[in-house]
Amino acid sequence: DTAVSQTPKYLVTQMGNDKSIKCEQNLGHDTMYWYKQDSKKFLKIMFSYNNKELIINETVPNRFSPKSPDKAHLNLHINSLELGDSAVYFCASSHRDLHNSPLHFGNGTRLTVT
């Protein structure tokens, strides 16, 4: 199946822990993204990588560190988790120019910090 897949689907952890979310796409896209969707359903971009190069880095605490080993993979590592990090994190991919290449989303990772 061609898709954007991310793991894990659910992540429950305590404050102060470090966790990672993994994402892979086999759509042949060259750009990947991390979005955060809060409890009010607002979907906000965090990072974007194009061919392993960081091209968008929104105002995100430096506890969040993305890593792209190749253009098909984009992982998100979060240090010292806080209660406010609880959200659904979506990975997405597209070609770099979104004109004629809409975002394709993964199924999301629901992170709960207790």
Place this chain on the structure above:
Amino acid sequence: QKEVEQNSGPLSVPEGAIASLNCTYSDRVSQSFFWYRQYSGKSPELIMSIYSNGDKEDGRFTAQLNKASQYVSLLIRDSQPSDSATYLCAVTTGTASKLTFGTGTRLQVTL
């Protein structure tokens, strides 16, 4: 002012009626506009894209774009209960690679 604004709803329409969803955006140079549908607990899925002024129809869906007014809308004809979801307006802002979403409008289609 938010970059992309939508009425959060809920917008309630009876089955078979036309649902009209609206979105305004602040970046005058935005070039690409999208409507995504998101069911509860699921990921957003693309339903329409529009790039030039006017109307674009796809089945029961029509997207309308007016760049002069910085306004994009989505019409859903013959609304079905299965259309009940949150509809997210998304606009490229700043660069062609950055997609900014509105807060979404929750649509409820009633029997």
